Amino acid sequence: xxxxxxxxxxxxxxxxxxxxxxxxxxxxxxxxxxxxxxxxxxxxxxxxxxxxxxxxxxxxxxxxxxxxxxxxxxxxxxxxxxxxxxxxxxxxxxxxxxxxxxxxxxxxxxxxxx
Amino acid sequence: xxxxxxxxxxxxxxxxxxxxxxxxxxxxxxxxxxxxxxxxxxxxxxxxxxxxxxxxxxxxxxxxxxxxxxxxxxxxxxxxxxxxxxxxxxxxxxxxxxxxxxxxxxxxxxxxx
Numbered sequence: 001x002x003x004x005x006x007x008x009x010x011x012x013x014x015x016x017x018x019x020x021x022x023x024x025x026x027x028x029x030x031x032x033x034x035x036x037x038x039x040x041x042x043x044x045x046x047x048x049x050x051x052x053x054x055x056x057x058x059x060x061x062x063x064x065x066x067x068x069x070x071x072x073x074x075x076x077x078x079x080x081x082x083x084x085x086x087x088x089x090x091x092x093x094x095x096x097x098x099x100x101x102x103x104x105x106x107x108x109x110x111x112x113x114x
Numbered sequence: 115x116x117x118x119x120x121x122x123x124x125x126x127x128x129x130x131x132x133x134x135x136x137x138x139x140x141x142x143x144x145x146x147x148x149x150x151x152x153x154x155x156x157x158x159x160x161x162x163x164x165x166x167x168x169x170x171x172x173x174x175x176x177x178x179x180x181x182x183x184x185x186x187x188x189x190x191x192x193x194x195x196x197x198x199x200x201x202x203x204x205x206x207x208x209x210x211x212x213x214x215x216x217x218x219x220x221x222x223x224x225x226x227x
Contacts, residue, residue: 033215040122042201042217043158055212091157098213102148105157 002026004106006092012112018080021109024073025094033103034067034077035091043091049075050097079111087113115140118204120218128226131192135221137202138184144206147178147185152199152220161187161200192225199223 005024013019025032030051035043046065048056051072060067064083069075079086089110093103119138127133139147147164162169164176164185175188189196202218 035217040219042118042219044217045215048212048215056208056210056214102160103215105159107157 004092004094004104006090006106006109008109009107010110010112012114013082014114015084016081018078019082019111020076020078021090021092021111023075023077023092023106025075025092026104028096029094029104030072030097031095032069032075033091033093033095034075035093037089037091037108039088046077046090082111082113084113087111116219117141117216118202118218120202120221122219122221124222124224126224126226127192129192129194131225132188132190133192133223134186134188135200135202135223136184136186137204137218137221138182139202139204139216140183141204141206142180142183144183144204146205147176148203148205149174149176149185149187150201150203150217152201154198158201158217189223192223194225194227197223197225 007022032049034046037043047060047067049069052069067077089108091108092106095103117140149161150158151161152158162171164178168177173190177186199220199222201220204216208214
């Protein structure tokens with residue numbers, strides 16, 4: 001069974017440029033999470049979806065970050081414009097409905113903003 | 115105060131040693147607890163759930179103390195392959211009625227030959 005798929009794995013951009021990350025969760029997993037992880041820190045939740053509904057986006061910096069999960073399957077996280085402080089690993093995870101059970105993580109996208 | 119706190123370490127222990135990590139949480143209404151393992155430059159993976167009665171999986175033992183609001187992870191007979199960061203995870207319900215997942219900052223373990 002395929003795990004959580006993310007692309008790209010690495011992205012280097014200059015500040016003020018836009019960037020987008022894509023995630024395809026495990027088949028049948030209705031709950032999808034986007035996390036940000038800085039070096040030496042644990043993952044910090046950006047947004048959580050139940051199917052196509054964003055049920056927790058309280059930690060998403062909405063002035064520059066946006067996310068969508070239009071058909072309740074794959075999801076895109078966008079940053080526009082990127083800032084130097086956005087350099088981090090962006091992790092996508094999925095789990096059963098309601099967040100029940102184990103979260104499975106994708107390999108992450110390592111973003112470097114120059 | 116952070117919702118979930120861990121000693122970042124690093125814990126440097128010799129092979130064969132026993133090592134224990136603690137994690138404290140601030141929300142007394144938290145419902146479920148987990149330990150995840152994260153290898154360098156890899157994604158986190160579930161190590162084990164933590165049950166109220168405590169649970170063991172081979173060399174790993176997890177315990178929950180609700181009264182003092184902490185969970186622990188004990189690793190016996192440490193192996194070189196145990197070197198990783200161990201993340202404490204706490205699940206509960208937020209004011210909106212949704213399940214909230216909070217990760218600790220992780221504790222780094224380095225097992226030395």
